[in-house]
Amino acid sequence: MRTSIENKPNPNKLLDWYDYNAREMPWRIGPKKRLSGVRPNPYHVWLSEIMLQQTTVASVKPYFTKFTTKWPTIFDLANAKDEEVMGAWAGLGYYARARNLLKCARLIAKEKSGKFPQAFDALLKLPGVGPYTASAIASIAYDIPETVVDGNVERVISRIFDVHTELPKAKKELSFLAKQLTPKIRSGDYAQAIMDLGATICKPKVPSCDICPWENHCDSRKAGTSKYLPRKVKKTKKQVRYGIAYFVERVDGAILTEIRQPNGLLGGMLSLPSSAWGDSFRDDPPIDGDWEIKDAIVKHTFTHFYLNLKVMHVTVELEQTPKRGQFLKPDEFDPNNLPTVMRKVWQSIKY
DNA sequence: GATCCGTGGCT
DNA sequence: TAGCCAAGGAT
Numbered sequence: 201m202r203t204s205i206e207n208k209p210n211p212n213k214l215l216d217w218y219d220y221n222a223r224e225m226p227w228r229i230g231p232k233k234r235l236s237g238v239r240p241n242p243y244h245v246w247l248s249e250i251m252l253q254q255t256t257v258a259s260v261k262p263y264f265t266k267f268t269t270k271w272p273t274i275f276d277l278a279n280a281k282d283e284e285v286m287g288a289w290a291g292l293g294y295y296a297r298a299r300n301l302l303k304c305a306r307l308i309a310k311e312k313s314g315k316f317p318q319a320f321d322a323l324l325k326l327p328g329v330g331p332y333t334a335s336a337i338a339s340i341a342y343d344i345p346e347t348v349v350d351g352n353v354e355r356v357i358s359r360i361f362d363v364h365t366e367l368p369k370a371k372k373e374l375s376f377l378a379k380q381l382t383p384k385i386r387s388g389d390y391a392q393a394i395m396d397l398g399a400t401i402c403k404p405k406v407p408s409c410d411i412c413p414w415e416n417h418c419d420s421r422k423a424g425t426s427k428y429l430p431r432k433v434k435k436t437k438k439q440v441r442y443g444i445a446y447f448v449e450r451v452d453g454a455i456l457t458e459i460r461q462p463n464g465l466l467g468g469m470l471s472l473p474s475s476a477w478g479d480s481f482r483d484d485p486p487i488d489g490d491w492e493i494k495d496a497i498v499k500h501t502f503t504h505f506y507l508n509l510k511v512m513h514v515t516v517e518l519e520q521t522p523k524r525g526q527f528l529k530p531d532e533f534d535p536n537n538l539p540t541v542m543r544k545v546w547q548s549i550k551y
Numbered sequence: 552g553a554t555c556c557g558t559g560g561c562t
Numbered sequence: 563t564a565g566c567c568a569a570g571g572a573t
Binding site for chain 1: 565566570572
C-alpha cells in the first residue's frame with residue numbers, strides 16, 4: 201500500500217465541474233444555493249443518507265418525499281408508531297435500516313434536543329450510522345472536511361491511482377488515498393461532487409473518460425485499465441430456498457397477518473403467515489380449513505438466496521381462531537405495508 | 552474478516 | 563439470463 205501520492209488531481213477542477221453538473225435531488229442543497237448561504241436541513245441529510253445505503257437515487261426519491269411529508273421534523277418521526285414507520289418503509293428493503301432509523305430519531309429527539317451532533321465520532325455512535333454515513337452527514341450537513349468513501353468513491357479512486365488490489369482488501373488503501381484528495385474547503389459540495397462523478401461519468405461499465413474533469417490525472421486512463429477497476433472477489437452463487445405462504449380470508453373480508461420477529465430477515469415487518477423457508481416445502485398452516493393450492497409459485501430474490509413460495513388460500517368463518525397471527529379488517533390492511541415478497545403473494549391472489 | 556440483510560434496473 | 567450494481571451497517 202502506497203503512503204504518498206504524486207500527480208494528484210485538482211479538487212477545484214472537480215468542484216468547478218460540479219458547479220455546472222450537480223444533479224437535482226429533493227434533499228440536496230446545490231452549489232449555487234450553498235454559495236448564497238442556504239444551509240441543508242440535517243434531518244433531511246440524515247434521512248436521505250440512511251435511505252441511500254445500497255439503494256439507488258431513483259428508488260429513494262418517492263420514499264424521501266413520503267417520509268418528509270408524513271413527518272416534517274425529527275420530533276414527528278420520533279413520535280410515530282413502529283408499525284407506521286415500518287409500513288412506510290415497506291418496499292425499500294434492508295429493513296434493519298428502518299428499525300435503526302426510529303431508534304436514532306427517538307434518541308436525537310429525547311437526548312439531543314432534536315439536534316444532530318456534528319463531529320464524526322459522535323455521529324458514528326448513532327444507530328444505523330457507520331463510517332460512510334457519519335462522514336456524509338458531517339461534510340454535507342455541516343461542511344466539516346470528512347472524507348466519504350462509498351462504492352462510487354472506491355471506483356473513482358481505484359481508477360485515478362490504478363489500484364489493482366481486489367476489494368474488499370483494498371478498502372484501507374482506497375480510503376487513505378481518498379482522504380489525501382479531500383480539500384478543506386466546500387466539504388459538502390466536494391463529497392457530493394465525487395459521488396456524482398462516480399455515478400454519472402466514472403461509471404462501472406462504460407466510463408465517459410473523455411468528459412471527465414480529472415481525465416489528465418487518471419493513472420488507469422493512462423494505462424488503459426479503467427474498465428477493469430475496481431477489481432472485486434467473485435461472489436458465491438445464491439442457493440434456492442422453499443416455503444409456503446398462507447393467504448387467509450375471513451368471510452367479513454379480514455386477512456390474517458403476522459408481525460415477523462424483530463430481528464433478521466424482514467425483521468419487524470408486517471407479513472402474511474408463512475412456513476419456515478428451507479431446503480424443501482414444509483406445510484405449517486396458521487389455521488384449520490379447506491386449503492386450496494394455487495398454481496403459480498411466487499419467486500423472489502433476496503441478498504443471498506432465491507425463494508420459491510408456494511401459495512395456499514382458504515376462506516374461514518368469523519368465529520374461527522388462528523393458531524398464530526392476527527386478522528386485519530379491510531380498512532386496517534394495506535398491502536403496500538408488506539415487504540415486496542409478500543406483496544407479490546398478495547398480488548398473485550388478487551390479480 | 553465473513554456473513555447477513557431487499558429490491559429494482561441494466562447488460 | 564445470470565450476474566452485477568446501487569450514497570453500507572451490524573454482528
